[in-house]
Amino acid sequence: MTKNLDRRKFIKGGALAATATAGALAAPSIASAEPVVMKMQAAWGGGIFLENAKSYVDRVNAMAGKDLKIDLLAVDSVVKTSQMQDAVHRGVLDAAHYVPAYWYSKSKAASLFGTGPCFGWSSQEVLGWIHYGGGQELFDELMGSLDLNIVSFFNSPMPAQPLGWFKEEIKDASQMKGLKYRTVGLAADVLLEMGMSVVQLPGGEIQPAMKSGLIDAAEFNNPTSDRDFGMQDVSKFYHLASFHQSQEFFEVTFNKKKFEALPAELQAILKHASEAESSNFYWHNTKRYADDLNKLRDEQGVNVFRTPDSVMAAQLAAWDVVVDRISGEDAFFAKVVDSQKAYAKNVMNYLNINQPDYKLAYKHYFG
Numbered sequence: 001m002t003k004n005l006d007r008r009k010f011i012k013g014g015a016l017a018a019t020a021t022a023g024a025l026a027a028p029s030i031a032s033a034e035p036v037v038m039k040m041q042a043a044w045g046g047g048i049f050l051e052n053a054k055s056y057v058d059r060v061n062a063m064a065g066k067d068l069k070i071d072l073l074a075v076d077s078v079v080k081t082s083q084m085q086d087a088v089h090r091g092v093l094d095a096a097h098y099v100p101a102y103w104y105s106k107s108k109a110a111s112l113f114g115t116g117p118c119f120g121w122s123s124q125e126v127l128g129w130i131h132y133g134g135g136q137e138l139f140d141e142l143m144g145s146l147d148l149n150i151v152s153f154f155n156s157p158m159p160a161q162p163l164g165w166f167k168e169e170i171k172d173a174s175q176m177k178g179l180k181y182r183t184v185g186l187a188a189d190v191l192l193e194m195g196m197s198v199v200q201l202p203g204g205e206i207q208p209a210m211k212s213g214l215i216d217a218a219e220f221n222n223p224t225s226d227r228d229f230g231m232q233d234v235s236k237f238y239h240l241a242s243f244h245q246s247q248e249f250f251e252v253t254f255n256k257k258k259f260e261a262l263p264a265e266l267q268a269i270l271k272h273a274s275e276a277e278s279s280n281f282y283w284h285n286t287k288r289y290a291d292d293l294n295k296l297r298d299e300q301g302v303n304v305f306r307t308p309d310s311v312m313a314a315q316l317a318a319w320d321v322v323v324d325r326i327s328g329e330d331a332f333f334a335k336v337v338d339s340q341k342a343y344a345k346n347v348m349n350y351l352n353i354n355q356p357d358y359k360l361a362y363k364h365y366f367g
Contacts, residue, residue, distance in 0.1 A: 040095035045075040053097040059273040101185030109333040115185035117319040119344035123157030123247040133343035152253040153274035156281035163242035163307045164219030165235035173314035182218035187244040193318035223293040241307045243315040
């Protein structure tokens with residue numbers, strides 16, 4: 001009897017051991033889950049903006065580890081820039097890195113999320129409105145009204161864009177009337193109101209168009225990109241400061257169905273990496289812009305001017321006309337403008353009272 005019990009114990013124990021061994025042997029054959037791969041096309045073929053797009057992608061990939069990977073594609077890799085939003089909406093692309101001004105033809109209100117009127121604020125405060133003043137909710141409402149299957153986040157507060165490159169120094173707004181000028185977004189409406197003839201061209205076509213005489217003057221965004229495009233080879237008169245696009249930032253947009261299929265922690269990484277990139281962009285790009293402005297002036301013979309206040313006052317007057325006109329035609333546009341004005345009035349009141357005159361300190365030390 002004892003022998004039988006011992007035998008039964010041995011058989012039972014051996015069976016359990018065999019099961020455990022089989023499990024251990026089987027484990028290595030179970031493949032680990034493949035990472036989710038998202039194809040993101042950028043609106044940039046090279047230069048500092050493609051570096052900025054790569055910085056966002058690198059940040060996401062570093063935080064997501066083996067679970068998510070974004071492959072960044074350069075401009076026109078899958079579709080033309082003007083088709084990027086539709087491509088993300090349809091799932092042809094998983095994501096895009098661009099600016100709202102590139103698709104604002106669908107809705108003039110789109111330009112308010114990046115290249116709208118200046119209510120005394122900078123890109124930093126507009127992003128504050130996006131995150132804490134109801135701007136994101138209004139943007140999502142716009143996407144819903146357009147039946148677009150996308151989710152977007154905004155980052156990278158850009159300094160005010162230069163007025164741009166001209167054939168002579170601009171001392172008065174009257175000199176701009178009749179000029180064929182390149183810009184994009186609502187700025188086109190504003191400069192048309194000022195009497196200019198506006199041509200909307202992709203960045204890479206600006207320098208050749210000015211060289212050939214297709215346009216008389218142009219802006220793109222910043223000294224680094226302008227220098228990369230070779231604008232110094234077609235003009236020696238560069239005007240900084242302007243209200244035509246005094247605040248702008250990037251939009252990273254994702255196919256909504258694919259985004260919502262991600263685990264919550266990966267959705268959070270895509271969102272918060274966008275927020276983190278805002279700081280990196282400002283620190284990184286401001287230094288590059290300053291260095292390249294020095295090179296344009298000191299090494300390449302460019303005359304650098306600050307745009308006269310009279311020109312910028314004329315721009316503000318033109319903005320008033322454009323905003324009033326479109327608000328009368330588009331109730332949602334008016335709703336966004338009202339929200340922005342309320343936020344700017346409140347926040348800029350504090351900042352204007354609190355901020356010292358930094359120019360005063362600069363002149364004290366550097367003349």
